[in-house]
Amino acid sequence: MNILVCISQVPDTTTRVKFTGNNTKLDTTGIQWVINPWDELSLTRSLELKEDASAGVDRVSVAHVGPASSEPTIRKALAIGADDAYRVNTEASGAFPVAVQLAKVVREENFDVILCGIESSDYNGSSVGGMLAELLDYPSVSGISGLNVENGEPELIREIDGGKEVLSLPVPFVGIVQKGIAKEPRIAAMRGIMQARTKPIRVIDPDEVEPLAEYLDFEPPQPRPACIFIDPDHPEKLIGLLQNEAKVI
C-alpha cells in the first residue's frame, strides 16, 4: 500500500499577520513557515503505519503545491520520515487550483490512500480534500480521527455525537483528517535530517487552472479604543459620552 499525504505550509502560529496589495494579500515578509498541523499529524500516522509490519504500508509520499522557496517545508516532511516528495511548481493560490494540481500528482502515480488535513491553519477553507476527491472521482471520508490498516485493509474512525463510527472502504480513497489521528507530531531526528538530503523531490509542472474565487479584502479586527479619563468634578462629561458616543443611555 502507498500513502500520499498532501501538505501545505502555513505561517507559524506566533506570526503577526499583515497584508499587502490594498489588503488583498498576505504579507509573507519574515514569515516562518511550518507544515500545516493537520497535515503533519496525517504524516505522523502514516509513518506509524509504515513502521507496523502488519499494516502492509510500503511507501509514504508527500505532495505539496508551491514554488521552490517552499522546499524547506517539504524537506522537513522528508526528515520526519516520508520516503519521497512531489512539488507542483506554482503558487498555492486558493483551494480549487491546489486541488487541481494535487489531482495531477495522484493521476501520475499509484496511491492507495490520499490524506489531506481537514483545514489549513491560515485560511481555514476546509475545501481541498473534498475537491480533490471529486476531481479524482474517488470516495472520500471527512473528519477522520483514526486510521488503521491491517494487511492493506484500511479502517477509518470518525468522532460523532456521543460516540464514534468505524468505516471500511475500498482503496483508493481520500481521507480528510481531523486532529486525533496521531497523538503528537513527530520531531525530525538527526538521522532523518541527514537522510532528507538525498531523498527525491520530484518537481511537476502545473496544469493551467483559473481560480474559482478571488480575495477582495482582508479586514483585521479593529483595535480597541483607548480609555478616556473623566475628571470626577465633571460627571456631565461621562453622561454626554454615554449618550452621544456609546449611545447606551
Place this chain on the structure above:
Amino acid sequence: MDKKKYLKSGEFLVREVDSRDVFVPEEFDEEQKMIAQTCKDFLEAEVYPNLDQLDKGDRQLMKDILKKSGELGLMGISLPEEYGGFGQSFVTQMLAAETIGAGYSFSVAFMAHCGIGTLPIMYYGNEEQRQKYVSRLATGELLGAYCLTEPGAGSDANSGKSSASLSDDGKHYILNGQKMWITNAGFCDTQVVFAKIDKDRILSAFIVDTEMPGVVIGPDEHKMGIKGSSTAQIYYNDVKVPVGNLLGARGEGFRIALSILHMGRMKLGANVIGAAKMAIDDAVKYANERKQFCVQIATFGAIQHKLAEMVIRTFAHESAIYRVSKDIDDLMEKFKATEGCDIGRGAIDAISHYAVEDAILKVYGSEMLDFVVDEAVQIHGGMGYSSEMNVERGYRDSRINRIFEGTNEINRLLVVDTAMKRSMKGDYDLFGKAAELYQQMGSLTHGQKDGESYHEEKWRCLINMKKAILLVIHAASAGFGKKLSREQEVMNNLADMISELYIAESLALRVEKIEPIKGGDAGLYKNMLDVFVYDAASRIRKWGLDAVYSMPASPDQASLAGAISVLTTVSGVNVKDARRQIAARLIEDNAYRI
C-alpha cells in the same frame, strides 16, 4: 585598509578582516535551520511541560528527558559519524547549543553531558576508549559528567588533592578524593575525573564508571537556580580504575582540563543567546499585553529603551559567536588536512586556539544574559518576581553562567594574558605596534574625513578604539612590567576594552555584510550598530582612563589620557530614536525575529 582573510586568536587587535570573509547567522543553510528547529521542537515537547517538576529536583525525569534527546540524535551533533555521531560543523554545533540554551536547567544537564562529559574522551581518548564510551555517550545510552572542581580547588584547578596510585599488580590506578559541584552527578554513568598520580605536580585524567566500587554520589545541592540539574559531590574511596582508563598521557590532565574549558566557554557563549532570546520573547509579549494608564506598557519609552538594549546586546554577541565559530571550522579543516592529524585532537586544538575569543565570549555572553534577564524581570514588574513567570526562573538560572566554566574574573585575566602571550610567541606584533603608536601619541587624531561612507566611518571609529587599547597595553606593560598580571584591576580594564571592541567589530562586520540582503530593513541593523559603537566608545574611554590613572604616575599620563579621549570620540547619535525604532520592530513582531 589592510584586511586579512583569517586571523589568529587575538590578532583582531592589530588587523582587520573583510566582512565578506566573515560568517553571519543570516547564512545558516536549510539543514542547519532544520537541526535548530528539531532542538526547539524537542524543548517544546519534552522540556517546557516538565519545567516545574524538573525544578523540584526529579533526577529520574531529567535522566529520561536526556535519554530521549539521545534517541533523537541531539547528543551526537558534535561527534564524528564513526563514533555514532553526525559530524556536524562547529557552526552547527553552536547553533544547536544556542537553541538548547533556551531549555533552562535541561540545557545545563544536556550541555554538560554532550560537552565536558563526552568530548574529553572524543578529543583525548584512544581508539579503544572512543569505541567503548563515545559511541554510547552519543546515543544517551551512557550519561556523562566532568569532575574537576574540589572543595579546595576551584579556579586554581591544578591544586586538587585527589590522587591515584598504581596498584601492586599494575592493572589499576587506585583513586581517592572528593569532587564537588559536579553537574549530572546524580545519574551519570561515566565520569572524566582529574587526579594526580603519586606525587605528580600536574593532574592526569581518568575515565571512571559510576558503578565502580568506591564511587559514592552525594545528595543534590540546593541551588539558587538551574534547580532541575543534578549537582552533587562525588567521593572516590579506593576506586580501582583500570589502567586502560587513563585518558591521554600521564600528566596531561591539566592540559585536557583547560582545553575542555575553552570548548565549554565557547558553547556557553552560544547557550546564553538562546536563553536571552527566550527572555526577550517573554518580555515583549508581556509588554504588549500589560496595560497601565489604559495603554500597553510597550508604548512607553522607558520600556522601549529596555527592549531595544536587550536586542542590541543579544544581536551583537550573536554576531561575535558565529564569527569565531566559522574561524574554528576553518582551522579544524586546516588541521584535518594535515597528515597524521588525529580527528579529536585536531578539533580541540582548533577550539583552544581561539582562547582569547572564548574567554571574551564567556564573559560578555554571561553578563549580557544577566542584563537581559534582569530587564525582563523589570519589564514584568511585580509579576516578574513571581515564580509563576518564566522570567523569574530565567533570572535565577542565568546567574551561574558568570561562575562556572571558569569565573568571569579568571576569564578577564585570560583575555589579556593570552593575547599578550600569543604576541610574545610571534603570532602577531602587539607590543611593537603599541610602542610605535605610543611614540606618535601626541599627534594622533580621530581622523574624520569629509565624505566618508557610513561603514568607513564605523571602521575608522573601531580602528581608533584599537589604537586606544594598544596605547593602554603599552603603558600598562611599561608601567608595571612583569607585575602587570598582579594588577588585576588594570587587567580587568584591558579585558573589558578588548571584549567590547571584539563584539563591536563583529557587529560592524555583520551589519556591513547583510546590508545588501536586508534591503529596506538595513536601517534597523544600522541603528543597532550606531547605538553599540556610540556606547562602546564611551565605555572603552572610561576603562582606558581608569587604567591610565591607576598606573604609576608618569609625565606621559596627561598626553595618554588625552589620546584615549581623542581616539574614542565618535559622532553623536540620536540613541533615543534609534532604540525606539529597534523596539518598534520587536513590539510589532511580538517576538525576537531580528
